[in-house]
Amino acid sequence: MNAGTAYLCSAGGLLVATTIKVWALRKSPRDPLLWAVIATLFVGALLFVTAAPPNLAAINEALGVPNIAAPIVYCILTAFDGVTIVLLIHWRGNDDARVTLRQTRLCLTAYAAVMVAICVLFALGDAPVERLRDLDTYYSGTPWIREMILLYLAAHSVAAVTMVVLSWRWSRKVPGTLKAGLLLIAAGAACTFAYDLLKYTAIIARWLGHDLDWLSTNVAFSLAGFSAFLVSAGFLLPPIGQGIGSRWRALRRFRGLQPLWLEIRPEIPSTSQPPMPWWQPVEHRLMQRERDIFDAVLRLTPWFDRSTGAGVYARALAEQSESRARSEADAAVIARAVIWKGCAAPAVAPELRWTVSSTEDSEDLLTMSVAILRSARVEVTRQTTALPEHRA
Known part of the structure; x- marks a missing residue:
């Protein structure tokens, strides 16, 4: 793959990423971090093009104009x-939004001034011979x-060092x-700084009467694409x-809640929506499953027996932590309540x-689901369930 093809492939990848991020603006049109990401990806793609x-x-x-592409590329870079x-400034964030805004303005103003200076210097100079690969040394x-x-x-070196320091510290x-x-x-960014060092070396070699142009035209040229890829990645x-x-x-979590959901499925209100198909986002399916569980628990509340919960809790507490014992007791109470309600007790x-209370904490809810599936005490509760003698 030649250099032109490699650069255009890199530009294509960055443009695809830019499109994805622009689509995300629908949800967060005023997110400064998202705008910064889009600007970085788009300018990077434009640079490769x-x-x-x-x-x-x-x-x-x-x-x-001979070599007019040089200041254009330098300005885009x-x-x-x-x-x-x-x-990086917006990504890391700051408690004081004014500090972030001030740092952003300072950075953009400084680099905008460099871009203007690049254009002015090119206009003042004379570069009549077109050089596509070795303009820096020629x-x-x-x-x-x-x-x-x-x-x-x-300017490139300052940016590279700044990025290395900020990224490494963070x-x-x-x-x-x-x-x-x-x-x-x-x-x-370290590769970017190495790119600059190779350019400096080749230029200084020219000043001293030596020819190290290959460092700039070959090694640095290849390193530029690699460094941009690392930064974008x-x-x-x-x-x-x-x-x-x-x-x-x-x-x-969705899979972990399945035993509990299957246990109380008969009590899920008939007005509830049917389970979403597998191709729906798992976050949506999880929300539906949790909602079904909470609705079913509310419907089963009149059949929650204190003696059942207290007995299982006391036995489980001798073997495990208080929270796990509580979740196991809740699981036994729910298992018995399902049977009683189903028998019109x-x-x-x-x-x-x-x-x-295990429905109030996400981890306790998962622990209760595991107990529904694996706890011997919950299984014994199912097998020994009889109709309650007390009525409301």
């Missing part, structure tokens, strides 16, 4: 540096063009995919990872009813 060698020649030809730092001794090259490299305070994403950003990994992690946790008197 314009920096591809075939497109450099096309830009020069279309505008009729500078804009990418600025919006990337802004993204014009390293040309007045004004030399300053333009050094300016964009300096990664030491956070876990999981966010940490991995920040480390990828730090690695990408670092920004995309946390939201993707968090989304996958959230869905996985919801799926585990009389309700338990209010003063003799057991209060099921």
Whole structure:
């Protein structure tokens, strides 16, 4: 794969990611972090499109000015540096929104000034010979063009160091995919700084009369795409990872509640919606299952027997923690209540009813579901259930 194709493929991937994020604006149209992500992805895609060698020649030809593509690419690269730092500022957040706004304005103003200076320096200089791959070294001794090259490299280096420092410091305070994403950003920014060092080395070698242009045209050129890929992947990994992690946790909870849901399914109101099909989002299916459980528990409340709960609780407490013993007692009470209500047994008197509290905590609810399935005491309760003698 040649360099032009590789750059255009990278641009295509970033444009797809940009489209996905733009679609997310429907839910959060005023989210500054989301706008920063979109700006970073879009400017990154634009950078890859314009920096591809075939497109450099096309830009020069279309505008009729030799090497006019150079300041355009340098300005887009500078804009990418600025919006990337802004993204890190918004991503990390700050308790004081005014501080975030002030830092954002300072960063954007500084990099906008660099972009203007790049254009002015190119206009003052003279670069009549078109150079698509080695402009940095070929014009390293040309007045004004030399300053333009050094300016964009300096701004690029400052951005790279800033990203490394911010990402590394923050990664030491956070876990999981966010940490991995920040480390990828730090690695990408380090590669970006290495890119700048290679450019500096080749330019200084030219000043000293040596020829190390291959460091700039070959090594640095290849490193640029790799560093941009790492940075983009670092920004995309946390939201993707968090989304996958959230869905996985919801799926585990959905499956974990199945024994309890099956136990009380006969008591789910007939007016409730039927279970959602498997292709529906698992978060929606989980909400429906939890709602069905809560509705059924309310319908079973008149048949909750205190003596059943107290007996199972006392026996379970001798073997496990208080919360688990309580969940097991609640499970036994619910299992007996299902049988009594199904047999049209009389309700338990209010003063003799057991209060099921495991539905108030998500972990206790899961523990109660496990007890419904596996607890020997709950199974014994089912097998020894008889009609209650007390009536409401």
